[in-house]
Amino acid sequence: MFDQLKAIAGQAAAAKAKYIEEAKTLLTPAILSVFKFDEVEKVKWTQYTPYFNDGEPCVFSVGDIYVRSNKSTEEEGEEDEGFEYISSYNKKVPDGFSAEAWAALNELSDALSGMHDVLEEAFGDHVQVFVTREGIEVEEYEHD
Numbered sequence: 001m002f003d004q005l006k007a008i009a010g011q012a013a014a015a016k017a018k019y020i021e022e023a024k025t026l027l028t029p030a031i032l033s034v035f036k037f038d039e040v041e042k043v044k045w046t047q048y049t050p051y052f053n054d055g056e057p058c059v060f061s062v063g064d065i066y067v068r069s070n071k072s073t074e075e076e077g078e079e080d081e082g083f084e085y086i087s088s089y090n091k092k093v094p095d096g097f098s099a100e101a102w103a104a105l106n107e108l109s110d111a112l113s114g115m116h117d118v119l120e121e122a123f124g125d126h127v128q129v130f131v132t133r134e135g136i137e138v139e140e141y142e143h144d
Helices: 002-036 099-113 116-123
Strands: 040-048 066-069 083-085 127-132 135-140
Touching: 002 040, 002 099, 002 116, 002 127, 002 135, 040 099, 040 116, 116 127
Parallel strands: none
Antiparallel strands: 040 066, 040 127, 066 083, 127 135
16 A cells, blocks of 8 residues: 555656646746737746745745836836736736737736746746846845
């Protein structure tokens, strides 16, 4: 019986490893696909495991995904100036984006929301991810 449990655990680990590798192969092209829309300038998000969570388990998570239009009139600063929070709950297309681009960005956000293990494997923990037409940059992220 214990050998069967070990075999099942091994199968689960192999299946997860295969899933992560296949997803990582698709990840970069999927993320970069939103740049087929001229107005998409930059996409960014944070991902990290909190150091403390009021006694609750500290679990890796991916933060909200933001996008900046090259038509934004706000200057990009340290925080989120000029960036729009991508949310399928907000049905109004923000200024600077076409309906098609906004729909694609929402699809990207929805797809990434279920892939925390893949994003952690691909980009790491305690990082901020920046995506432009030129590619993906990862920087260390300081958080409380």
